[in-house]
Amino acid sequence: MALGAGKYDAECELVRERTEASGAMVIVFSGKAGNGFSCQLPGFLVPSIPGVLRQMADQIEKDANTIIASL
Numbered sequence: 001m002a003l004g005a006g007k008y009d010a011e012c013e014l015v016r017e018r019t020e021a022s023g024a025m026v027i028v029f030s031g032k033a034g035n036g037f038s039c040q041l042p043g044f045l046v047p048s049i050p051g052v053l054r055q056m057a058d059q060i061e062k063d064a065n066t067i068i069a070s071l
Helices: 009-018 043-069
Strands: 024-031 034-040
Touching: 009 024, 009 034
Parallel strands: none
Antiparallel strands: 024 034
16 A cells, blocks of 8 residues: 555545545546546554455456446
8 A cells, every 4th residue: 555645635535525434545547647546544444445445346347247248
Protein backbone atom coordinates (compact mmCIF):
# COMPACT_ATOMS: atom_id res chain seq x y z
CA MET A 1 0.00 0.00 0.00
CA ALA A 2 1.31 3.41 -0.90
CA LEU A 3 1.84 5.90 1.87
CA GLY A 4 1.04 9.57 1.40
CA ALA A 5 -1.27 11.26 -1.05
CA GLY A 6 -2.06 9.53 -4.32
CA LYS A 7 -2.43 11.36 -7.61
CA TYR A 8 -6.23 11.15 -7.23
CA ASP A 9 -6.36 12.08 -3.55
CA ALA A 10 -8.72 15.04 -4.07
CA GLU A 11 -11.23 12.80 -5.85
CA CYS A 12 -10.93 10.15 -3.15
CA GLU A 13 -11.52 12.77 -0.47
CA LEU A 14 -14.63 13.97 -2.32
CA VAL A 15 -16.03 10.41 -2.46
CA ARG A 16 -15.25 9.79 1.21
CA GLU A 17 -16.86 13.04 2.33
CA ARG A 18 -19.96 12.75 0.11
CA THR A 19 -20.62 9.21 1.28
CA GLU A 20 -19.85 10.05 4.91
CA ALA A 21 -17.58 7.01 4.94
CA SER A 22 -14.82 6.10 7.39
CA GLY A 23 -12.58 5.37 4.43
CA ALA A 24 -12.49 5.26 0.66
CA MET A 25 -10.41 3.86 -2.18
CA VAL A 26 -10.50 5.17 -5.74
CA ILE A 27 -8.95 3.43 -8.76
CA VAL A 28 -8.70 5.44 -11.98
CA PHE A 29 -8.00 4.10 -15.47
CA SER A 30 -6.75 6.50 -18.14
CA GLY A 31 -7.62 9.62 -16.15
CA LYS A 32 -6.19 13.10 -16.63
CA ALA A 33 -3.13 12.06 -14.62
CA GLY A 34 -3.01 8.57 -16.14
CA ASN A 35 -3.73 5.39 -14.21
CA GLY A 36 -3.61 5.62 -10.45
CA PHE A 37 -5.26 5.12 -7.12
CA SER A 38 -5.80 6.83 -3.83
CA CYS A 39 -6.75 5.51 -0.41
CA GLN A 40 -8.01 7.44 2.57
CA LEU A 41 -8.40 4.99 5.42
CA PRO A 42 -7.89 5.10 9.16
CA GLY A 43 -5.26 2.63 10.29
CA PHE A 44 -7.75 0.17 11.77
CA LEU A 45 -9.28 -0.41 8.29
CA VAL A 46 -5.98 -1.15 6.52
CA PRO A 47 -6.02 -4.89 7.43
CA SER A 48 -9.44 -5.21 5.74
CA ILE A 49 -8.14 -4.07 2.33
CA PRO A 50 -7.05 -7.52 1.03
CA GLY A 51 -10.43 -9.10 1.83
CA VAL A 52 -12.38 -6.25 0.23
CA LEU A 53 -10.21 -6.46 -2.90
CA ARG A 54 -10.67 -10.25 -3.06
CA GLN A 55 -14.45 -9.86 -2.86
CA MET A 56 -14.30 -7.20 -5.55
CA ALA A 57 -12.13 -9.40 -7.79
CA ASP A 58 -14.50 -12.36 -7.32
CA GLN A 59 -17.49 -10.21 -8.35
CA ILE A 60 -15.65 -8.77 -11.36
CA GLU A 61 -14.66 -12.28 -12.46
CA LYS A 62 -18.26 -13.51 -12.08
CA ASP A 63 -19.60 -10.53 -14.05
CA ALA A 64 -16.96 -10.97 -16.77
CA ASN A 65 -17.88 -14.63 -17.15
CA THR A 66 -21.53 -13.67 -17.50
CA ILE A 67 -20.66 -11.12 -20.18
CA ILE A 68 -18.48 -13.61 -22.07
CA ALA A 69 -21.19 -16.29 -21.91
CA SER A 70 -23.72 -13.88 -23.42
CA LEU A 71 -21.57 -13.10 -26.48
